Each structure stands twice: as structure tokens, then as C-alpha cells.
Amino acid sequence: MTSDVLAVETRPAVPEDLPAIVALQALAFSPGRFARTAYRVREGAPDLSPYCRVAVQADRLIAAVRMTEVTIGGRPGALLLGPLAVTPELAGRGYARRLVAEVLDAARARGEALVLLVGDMAYYGRLGFIRVPPGQIRLPGPVDPARLLAVEIEAGALEKFRGMVAARS
Numbered sequence: 001m002t003s004d005v006l007a008v009e010t011r012p013a014v015p016e017d018l019p020a021i022v023a024l025q026a027l028a029f030s031p032g033r034f035a036r037t038a039y040r041v042r043e044g045a046p047d048l049s050p051y052c053r054v055a056v057q058a059d060r061l062i063a064a065v066r067m068t069e070v071t072i073g074g075r076p077g078a079l080l081l082g083p084l085a086v087t088p089e090l091a092g093r094g095y096a097r098r099l100v101a102e103v104l105d106a107a108r109a110r111g112e113a114l115v116l117l118v119g120d121m122a123y124y125g126r127l128g129f130i131r132v133p134p135g136q137i138r139l140p141g142p143v144d145p146a147r148l149l150a151v152e153i154e155a156g157a158l159e160k161f162r163g164m165v166a167a168r169s
């Protein structure tokens with residue numbers, strides 16, 4: 001049986017998934033990833049939030065997205081998306097898009113207003129993300145303004161969020 005015909009299921013991440021999530025991220029990202037500014041926000045947060053999701057094929061974790069509950073300028077209601085990683089040999093089959101769509105649905109269901117991330121507009125633009133106006137939202141370190149992206153869960157939410165991003169305590 002090839003990997004193509006094994007069903008892929010998605011579900012919220014549980015603590016037992018963490019070693020496989022970390023291994024997948026190590027495979028998908030370069031070693032410099034921990035120096036990235038978005039990781040500084042995540043350092044202050046629990047390893048998993050209720051929004052983190054994984055995709056599993058048979059018993060193998062093949063994709064994962066981590067989500068951090070944050071405040072922006074002290075205002076709650078925002079989430080920081082990432083890292084998002086798919087096992088390289090299963091890239092291009094829509095698993096990342098599916099996980100992102102599911103976390104956006106979960107965010108909507110729980111009354112969150114905005115999802116923020118640092119990533120490629122070429123990828124995330126197709127999923128509904130737009131550029132944050134330069135200077136409006138800051139992270140604790142340098143970020144290329146062209147890569148600071150957000151999607152409004154609540155219409156008009158973006159303009160309400162200004163200032164520094166921090167993990168929700």
C-alpha cells in the first residue's frame with residue numbers, strides 16, 4: 001500500500017505529540033530557526049495551546065501547526081500561527097492548507113479576532129492573509145515588514161491591534 005492511499009486525519013495536538021512535532025520542525029526548518037523573532041514570543045508560552053493541530057497518517061505525524069495565544073499592545077483576542085511544517089515527501093498535497101483552515105475555524109468558534117504570523121505572502125496570501133501595515137504591530141526582535149501577515153477572524157479586527165506582541169499569561 002502506498003502512502004497515497006492511507007487516510008490522513010487531523011486533530012488537536014496532545015502533549016504526547018510533542019517529540020514528533022519537534023522532530024518534524026527540525027526536518028522542515030534550518031537550524032537557525034530558534035533565533036527567529038517569532039520564537040521569542042513563543043518562549044514565554046506553554047508548548048501547546050488548544051489551537052495546535054496535527055495531521056496523522058496511520059500512526060505517523062506528518063504535519064503540524066503550532067498556535068500561540070498572544071496579546072497585541074496588551075489586547076487579547078489574537079493568535080500567533082507557526083511553525084507550520086509538513087513532512088517533505090508529502091508536501092504539495094494540501095495538508096498545510098487544511099491545517100490552517102481548521103485553526104482559523106477553531107479561532108472563529110472560540111471568539112478570537114485576529115491571527116498573525118511571520119511568513120511568505122506568496123504562500124499565506126492564498127489562504128487569506130494580508131500584510132500588516134508597517135509599524136502597526138511589533139514583535140520582540142527584527143521582522144521583515146513584508147513578512148508580517150494577518151488574517152481577520154472578526155471583520156475590521158486588524159486596525160484594533162497595535163503595539164507589541166506578547167504571549168498571553
Ligand SMILES: CC(C)(COP(=O)(O)OP(=O)(O)OC[C@H]1O[C@@H](n2cnc3c(N)ncnc32)[C@H](O)[C@@H]1OP(=O)(O)O)[C@@H](O)C(=O)NCCC(=O)NCCS
Nearest residue numbers: 028082083084085086091092093094095096097120122123
Ligand atoms: C510551506 C509548507 C508548510 C507547505 O505545506 P504543503 O502541505 O506542501 O502546502 P499545501 O499543499 O497546502 O500548498 C502547496 C502549494 O503551496 C506552494 N508553496 C509552498 N511553499 C511556498 C512558499 N514558500 N511560497 C509560495 N508558495 C509556496 C506550493 O508550491 C504549492 O503550490 P500549488 O498548490 O500551486 O502546487 C511546507 O512545504 C513546509 O513545511 N515547508 C517548510 C517549513 C516552512 O517553510 N513553513 C512555513 C513557514 S511557518
